[in-house]
Amino acid sequence: MKIYSADKSELMQVSSIERKGDDLVLKGKVFGTMPMSATLTPEQAREALKLLSPKLLFFLLTLPFRKSKGKKP
DSSP states (O other), X not given: OEEXXXXXXXXXXXXXXXXXXXXXXXXXXXXXXXXXXXXXXXXXXXXXXXXXXXXXXXXXXXXXXXXOOXXXX
16 A cells, blocks of 8 residues: 655555554555554544544545546556
């Protein structure tokens, strides 16, 4: 999975998502070269859920089934 910045440049290539105890660990490379592990704790996940509106939650649930617009970067 690739994550892009606003200018469509590659920010991070996520190679795996794993569970470590009660945390979620994302492993990958930042800017294509620097290895990185990011950890999401249960507290941080709850904070993220507070940012979601019902409309945005519906969008996230349907996102995997949508077609991309335009060319892929």
